[in-house]
Amino acid sequence: xxxxxxxxxxxxxxxxxxxxxxxxxxxxxxxxxxxxxxxxxxxxxxxxxxxxxxxxxxxxxxxxxxxxxxxxxxxxxxxxxxxxxxxxxxxxxxxxxxxxxxxxxxxxxxxxxxxxxxxxxxxxxxxxxxxxxxxxxxxxxxxxxxxxxxxxxxxxxxxxxxxxxxxxxxxxxxxxxxxxxxxxxxxxxxxxxxxxxxxxxxxxxxxxxxxxxxxxxxxxxxxxxxxxxxxxxxxxxxxxxxxxxxxxxxxxxxxxxxxxxxxxxxxxxxxxxxxxxxxx
Amino acid sequence: xxxxxxxxxxxxxxxxxxxxxxxxxxxxxxxxxxxxxxxxxxxxxxxxxxxxxxxxxxxxxxxxxxxxxxxxxxxxxxxxxxxxxxxxxxxxxxxxxxxxxxxxxxxxxxxxxxxxxxxxxxxxxxxxxxxxxxxxxxxxxxxxxxxxxxxxxxxxxxxxxxxxxxxxxxxxxxxxxxxxxxxxxxxxxxxxxxxxxxxxxxxxxxxxxxxxxxxxxxxxxxxxxxxxxxxxxxxxxxxxxxxxxxxxxxxxxxxxxxxxxxxxxxxxxxxxxxxxxxxxxxxxx
Numbered sequence: 001x002x003x004x005x006x007x008x009x010x011x012x013x014x015x016x017x018x019x020x021x022x023x024x025x026x027x028x029x030x031x032x033x034x035x036x037x038x039x040x041x042x043x044x045x046x047x048x049x050x051x052x053x054x055x056x057x058x059x060x061x062x063x064x065x066x067x068x069x070x071x072x073x074x075x076x077x078x079x080x081x082x083x084x085x086x087x088x089x090x091x092x093x094x095x096x097x098x099x100x101x102x103x104x105x106x107x108x109x110x111x112x113x114x115x116x117x118x119x120x121x122x123x124x125x126x127x128x129x130x131x132x133x134x135x136x137x138x139x140x141x142x143x144x145x146x147x148x149x150x151x152x153x154x155x156x157x158x159x160x161x162x163x164x165x166x167x168x169x170x171x172x173x174x175x176x177x178x179x180x181x182x183x184x185x186x187x188x189x190x191x192x193x194x195x196x197x198x199x200x201x202x203x204x205x206x207x208x209x210x211x212x213x214x215x216x217x218x219x220x221x222x223x224x225x226x227x228x229x230x231x232x233x234x235x236x237x238x239x240x241x242x243x244x245x246x247x248x249x250x251x252x253x254x255x256x257x258x259x260x261x262x263x264x265x266x267x268x269x270x271x272x273x274x275x276x277x278x279x280x
Numbered sequence: 281x282x283x284x285x286x287x288x289x290x291x292x293x294x295x296x297x298x299x300x301x302x303x304x305x306x307x308x309x310x311x312x313x314x315x316x317x318x319x320x321x322x323x324x325x326x327x328x329x330x331x332x333x334x335x336x337x338x339x340x341x342x343x344x345x346x347x348x349x350x351x352x353x354x355x356x357x358x359x360x361x362x363x364x365x366x367x368x369x370x371x372x373x374x375x376x377x378x379x380x381x382x383x384x385x386x387x388x389x390x391x392x393x394x395x396x397x398x399x400x401x402x403x404x405x406x407x408x409x410x411x412x413x414x415x416x417x418x419x420x421x422x423x424x425x426x427x428x429x430x431x432x433x434x435x436x437x438x439x440x441x442x443x444x445x446x447x448x449x450x451x452x453x454x455x456x457x458x459x460x461x462x463x464x465x466x467x468x469x470x471x472x473x474x475x476x477x478x479x480x481x482x483x484x485x486x487x488x489x490x491x492x493x494x495x496x497x498x499x500x501x502x503x504x505x506x507x508x509x510x511x512x513x514x515x516x517x518x519x520x521x522x523x524x525x526x527x528x529x530x531x532x533x534x535x536x537x538x539x540x541x542x543x544x545x546x547x548x549x550x551x552x553x554x555x556x557x558x559x560x561x562x563x564x565x
């Protein structure tokens with residue numbers, strides 16, 4: 001009886017171990033997002049008579065966003081760069097992951113580690129290295145901002161594409177591919193009707209790992225385009241430097257909506273993937 | 281055969297392209313020219329110059345300090361969080377799992393911006409109460425870095441708890457261990473691999489971070505009364521004005537050697553583990 005009581009007391013105690021974690025998450029993750037929401041739908045005004053500054057509920061930040069051509073431009077350029085980066089990364093990464101996972105081509109797991117290893121060298125330093133090399137080759141932010149930025153993005157996000165694709169490629173059902181071949185499918189058909197659907201979950205997670213981070217990146221676009229290309233991340237940073245908390249919060253909110261949308265898509269596809277036997 | 285040649289050359293081509301910028305920096309770390317692309321004679325001078333550069337050494341020190349401190353804090357709070365969640369009611373556990381996902385999927389810039397907005401807001405409240413309105417310091421930076429790494433500790437510890445044999449803990453209690461002893465002598469050793477990988481992940485995330493550092497830093501650590509400078513923020517400030525400073529090319533060489541030795545170490549370790557597993561298999565067979 002006594003030990004039972006002690007046990008019950010401790011099950012309570014073990015549960016309480018998560019209190020610091022919960023407090024941290026609430027204070028520094030959930031409350032800040034709440035404050036961003038609050039700032040996004042309020043605005044700071046100066047009373048014309050007394051000159052006192054006050055905050056009031058307002059759709060000013062919303063209006064500022066949707067009526068400003070430059071902000072629409074930031075949105076379009078971000079979507080454009082993010083889409084292109086994701087596509088290029090997939091085009092390079094898909095065959096790469098396929099070859100890496102194919103035992104006939106590569107038996108060496110170290111090679112996979114080598115593709116991930118650049119991530120351990122400081123990211124800003126790597127970006128600077130890419131810029132200096134491109135400048136040496138005659139491609140700089142001054143004359144080719146888009147090309148320079150895209151090269152930098154692909155260079156940085158390729159490992160994030162290779163990893164999920166490689167893990168799905170390892171799980172490819174080889175007998176299915178052979179069966180398709182035996183039944184008379186040509187190589188193009190084998191690829192579109194068999195390999196691609198099998199690798200689909202990996203492709204989705206690869207897209208997620210590149211698309212949003214590219215849209216919201218700051219350093220790569222800032223350094224490689226020499227400030228000529230403004231992505232979402234750069235604009236939020238600009239609002240931060242200008243201490244424009246309300247407009248910045250609205251930008252952050254737009255970003256959060258995008259993130260929410262991609263999460264919904266990924267959850268849907270991972271549910272479909274599970275039906276077929278698991279995703280990344 | 282043809283496929284093998286094409287595959288191999290493709291893998292190596294992409295690998296070389298990915299490492300090219302770093303390799304070029306390394307090549308030019310043995311000459312003292314200002315820009316890469318100009319060779320000013322072979323010399324090792326950049327290496328002593330690197331260690332004499334107070335600015336870089338302070339930034340390096342700060343980077344390591346903040347990485348180790350934030351990783352330790354995150355590992356302790358995150359591990360406790362995962363253990364607590366594992367023994368909580370299902371609804372609580374699901375809520376915690378969901379809340380953990382928020383910072384993982386969130387864009388770094390949104391994490392940084394929302395934290396900053398909150399700190400500014402808190403500053404306004406402090407000012408209204410008669411305090412200082414500027415609260416950015418080492419502590420705000422630490423909170424920022426913990427926001428990045430904490431969820432990853434939770435995520436890496438959680439599966440280890442699920443794999444653990446729950447009767448082990450009960451057995452320890454039956455054999456007379458106190459609940460605290462059972463926690464430290466049974467549960468903690470069982471989940472140690474997860475805790476360790478969470479710690480390493482935290483260090484990596486903190487070392488590489490730029491945005492959160494730039495937004496949430498204040499004065500402190502080795503920078504004294506100036507804004508805390510980490511390697512990322514220092515390099516960013518330098519490359520905004522011009523090419524990568526020559527001393528940092530030497531730093532790249534050193535970092536590259538460290539990474540390569542880590543890769544070699546991991547490979548040897550894996551090989552060793554595989555051998556052990558094979559031996560065990562044969563014995564069972």
